[in-house]
Amino acid sequence: MTFLLAAVIVAVTLAVTFWASRRNTSAGDFYVAGGRISATQNGIAIAGDYMSAASFLGITGLIALNGYDGFMYSVGWFIAYLTVLFIVAEPLRNLGKYTLADMLVYRLKDPRVRTYAAVSTIVISTFYMIAQVVGAGSLISLLSRGAISADLAIPLVGVLMIIYVVVGGMLATTWVQIIKAMLLMFATIVMTVLILNRFGWSFSNMLGVVEAKNGAAFLGAGVKYTNPIDLISLCLALVLGTAGLPHILVRFFTVPTAQDARKSVVWAMALIGAFYVMTAFMGNAANALLGKGAIEAANKAGNMAAPLLAENLFGGAGTLGGEFGLAFVTAVAFATILAVVAGLTISASTSFTHDIYNGVLKGGQASEKDQFRVARLATVAVGVAAILLGLAAKTQNVAFLVALAFALAASANLPVILFTLFWRRFNATGAMWGIVGGILFTLLLIAISPNIMKIDPDTLTTGRHLIQANAIFPLENPGLISIPAGFLFAYLGTLIGARRHTPEDDRIFEDMQFRAYTGAGVDGTVAAHD
Template sequence: MTFLLAALIVLITLGVTFWASSRNTSAGDFYVAGGKISATQNGIAIAGDYMSAASFLGITGLIALNGYDGFMYSVGWFIAYLTVLFIVAEPLRNLGKYTLADMLVYRLKDQRVRFYAAFSTITVSTFYMIAQVVGAGSLISLLSGGLLKPTLAIPLVGLLMIVYVVVGGMLATTWVQIIKAMLLMFATIVMSVLILARFGFSFSDLLGAATDKNGAAFLEPGLKYKNPLDLISLCLALVLGTAGLPHILVRFFTVPTAQDARKSVVVAMGLIGAFYIMTALMGNAANVLVGKDTIVAANPAGNMAAPLLAQALGGGAGTLGGEFGLAFVTAVAFATILAVVAGLTISASTSFTHDIYNGVMKGGKANEQEQFKVARMATVAVGLLSIVLGLLAKDQNVAFLVALAFAIAASANLPVILYTLFWRGFNANGAVWGIVGGLAVTLVLIALSPNIMSVDPPEKTTGRHPVQRTAIFPLENPGIVSIPAGFALAALGALLGKRRPEDERNFEEMQYRAYTGAGMDGTVAAHD
């Protein structure tokens, strides 16, 4: 049953992909669907891009296993969109064309910035993508009864991802994300209603049952993050990282105007807010109705809590309702992964092709056919890289993996975006220092953290630890150190860099264009 439902979703999305392929007539069509997506469509697609395997599988599992600490992921990711709405969406749409680097280069006029911004985009997308393919491996292993191990399932997802993007480009990716968002919202609403019906439509009764089963500490901070700084660091990364995520930011280039970009965020926030509220229901219900032991037995990191909950709500293992619930939710989660991975892949391949190949290597002179060819080759390369890295990280919790991507985005991208928009004295040297320094500090701290180093036996951890020794950096998420470091390094670089006579004029032009839209030519931003 699960195979049939998953295959049906794959066939529908492949049909959409081949329909979209005939509409890819230019590089702009491939990169951003020609800027012709409506605000409502884009808002649903943003939600589809954002409500990833980390949200559906990872957060449900984290709440089921860790209570309050797990729910902080939901809170952080929802609040993050306020930063996107009020600060980033409109100026990004007015200044950019295809990528985050476009916006930075519009003001800073330095190809070094384009290169390093593209490198950061690819790094963030890669970390985020690892989480999706890891989730896919767990799902397919579960739905096949263990016949298809993650080592076979992860390459399958990578292959589908390559087909979606190479054939259909951004238009296909957008519609795959819309279909996935609608399926996911339907599944979570049905599950939430069934959960509330089990507990007399009282959330308090559900929490009471969770407390009875686990003790009062389950609803208090400290079950997963013993050190309060760990929780603060995580929340900083989640709240600030969204405004620096390339695969989310690129969606603002698919709409005709800056006003549509803002409307897209409002539509997305409505869907995302409702979804994250429902994760609290699903996580606590999984703890009560399925149990920690069963969840951990299916997947030590808790990634299978949502499918197992659907099975329990439908009547349990062996019943028609239970097996259909498991099959449907697993198939929807699989669609979720395919959609998000497609969005990440096109973001990374667009950044490489438009910024590094065309912008830096070819000086902006590559023709449409060249860019098409290179974009597709880059897509295949990104897909293969994600498969390899996914196999290496297949035992990690997917929500945790995505939180690291958010830390990189908040440390390397956000400081440069904010300084570019609001600091008159900022310059290209500051952007390079901010991106490279923020990226380096974050990656080093991750390498020295308990995620990589641990002396605990495997059964007490969420995944593999390559270095068996006490962690040098004690926090799981580096945000509390790496984010201030990113801001400080960008500021220091700007102060040490040379001021050019044209910097003042570039800032004035950027401000005028960012908040008025003056100079926009049709559906995309015109460059000097």
């Protein structure tokens, strides 16, 4: 039943992909669907991009096993969109065309910045994508009870994401994300209603059962993060990283106006907020109805909590309803992974084609036909790289890769975005220092953190950590240190390049701010002002 439902979802999304392929007549259509996506559609697609398998399966499991500490992931990821709404969405749409690099180059007028920004996009997207691909392999292997190994599941996901993007471009990717978001919301709403019905329509009744099973401490902080600094560092990365994630930022170029970009964020926040509230119901219900022992027996990280909860809510193991619930939730999780990796793939391929190939190598003179061809080749290359890296990382603990992507985005992209928008003296040297310094310093901290360096008692059988030694950097997520460091690198680089600051730079900054917040000059309108 699981494979049947998954096959139906794949068939529907492939049909949408081939429908979208007929509407791709230019590079702009491929990159950003020609900017013709409505605010409502884009908001749902953003929610689809954001509500990954890590959210649906991972957070439900984290709450089921760690209570309040697990719910902090939901809070952090939801609040992150306030930063996107108030700071990033409108200026990005008014200053850019296809990528983050467009906005930076509009202000800084240095082609080297385009290269650095493109590299940052590709690096962040790759780390995020590896985690999704490996997660897909683990999920399919686990749910098929070993019938489909990770060696087969990872290439399967990779091939499907290549087809979605190569054939349908951003339009297909958008509709795949919309379909997935609606399926995910439907599944979580149905499960939440069944949960409330099971506990007499009282959330406090459910928490009472959880407390009776686990003790009062389970409902407070400190179950997972005994060191509060670790939790603060994680939340900083989650809250600030979203505003620098390339596959989220590119969605603001798919709408006609900056007002639509803002409306998109509002729609996305409504869906994401509702979804993350429901993860609290699902996680605590899984703990109350299944127990931590049963959840950990299926998967130590808790990733099977949501499917097993669905099985329980629909009738239990061995019943037709239970089998359907398990199959449906599993199929939705599979669709979730496909949609997210498609969004990541098109973000990376667009950045390479538009920024590096056309912007740097061809000086902005590449033909539409050449851009189409290179974009599709880049998509295949990104997909193949994701498959190979996923296969190489399949036996490793890759949970840190998602948090790493957020930390990288917050440390490398966000400082450069904010300084570009608000600091008059910011320059190209500062942008390059901020991007390179933020990425390298974050990678260094991750390399010497407990994610990579840790002595495992069972190292001879699992080898979960790459380096069997005590960690040098104590925090699991480097955000608390790496984010201020990213701002510092950008600041120091600006000071080094400050000797070249001219009155013309002041005029460019003022024109940039005028366009960023009024939209003047976008789509050929007059941009000059007194």
